[in-house]
Amino acid sequence: MNRTPMTQRGAQALRAELKRLKSEARPAIIKAIAEARSHGDLSENAEYHAAREQQSFIEGRIREIETKLANAEVIDPSTLPNTGKVVFGAVVELEDEEGNHLVYQVVGEDEADIGAGRISVTSPIARALVGKSEGDVVDVTAPGGVRSLEIVEVRFQ
Numbered sequence: 001m002n003r004t005p006m007t008q009r010g011a012q013a014l015r016a017e018l019k020r021l022k023s024e025a026r027p028a029i030i031k032a033i034a035e036a037r038s039h040g041d042l043s044e045n046a047e048y049h050a051a052r053e054q055q056s057f058i059e060g061r062i063r064e065i066e067t068k069l070a071n072a073e074v075i076d077p078s079t080l081p082n083t084g085k086v087v088f089g090a091v092v093e094l095e096d097e098e099g100n101h102l103v104y105q106v107v108g109e110d111e112a113d114i115g116a117g118r119i120s121v122t123s124p125i126a127r128a129l130v131g132k133s134e135g136d137v138v139d140v141t142a143p144g145g146v147r148s149l150e151i152v153e154v155r156f157q
Contacts, residue, residue, distance in 0.1 A: 003073035005088045005121060010111035011074045018065045021058055029055045068110065077105075077156045084154050086129040088121050093153040094129075102149070106130065125149075 006014075029051055036048035077089030086092050086106065094102040104119045106129065112120035119126050128140040129151065137150045 002071070004068065004071050004108060006068075006072040006074055006108040007089055007111060008074060008076050010108050011069065011072055014065050014069055014072075014110065018062065018069070021062050021065070025058050026055075026062070029058055072108075080156045082154070082156050084134045086132050086151065086154055088130075089156060091155050091157055092129055092151060093155075094149045095152050096150075097148050101152075 032051040033048065033055060036045055036051050039045055039047065075089050077091075080087065080089060088106055088108075091103065091105045094104070096102065103117050104125065105117060106121050106126045107118045109120045109122055112118055112123065121127075121130070124142050125140050128138045129149075132138055132151055134151050134154050137148055140147045140149055
């Protein structure tokens with residue numbers, strides 16, 4: 001099975017979510033199911049069916065996170081050699097045609113948060129940037145059209 005790249009921060013966030021689901025959400029839903037059962041006839045008990053559906057969602061998310069963590073290749077970007085090339089974990093400073101300054105870190109899919117400046121390694125921007133060096137100009141095909149971006153700096157932190 002293929003290993004999925006993930007930063008330390010991403011792995012910690014998934015572990016925290018997994019711990020919360022197992023220690024808080026799972027016991028709460030088990031209690032809700034037991035309470036709904038005590039109300040009698042299960043065939044027409046909306047609370048029971050809603051609780052079972054929520055339990056199914058929680059168990060599915062637990063399995064999903066456990067699988068992701070089992071297949072994760074945790075990478076610490078600060079230990080990578082700074083070759084000036086964009087790779088997974090790199091923080092990339094960009095400038096577009098209008099002179100706007102952009103800063104993104106290339107991270108795993110589960111860690112992506114454009115508002116926080118983290119883009120997925122599978123996003124159109126990251127795919128265009130990976131393998132390029134400082135000073136290169138890349139054309140990114142995005143939903144809003146083609147954008148030209150100049151790589152100003154690549155750093156690892």
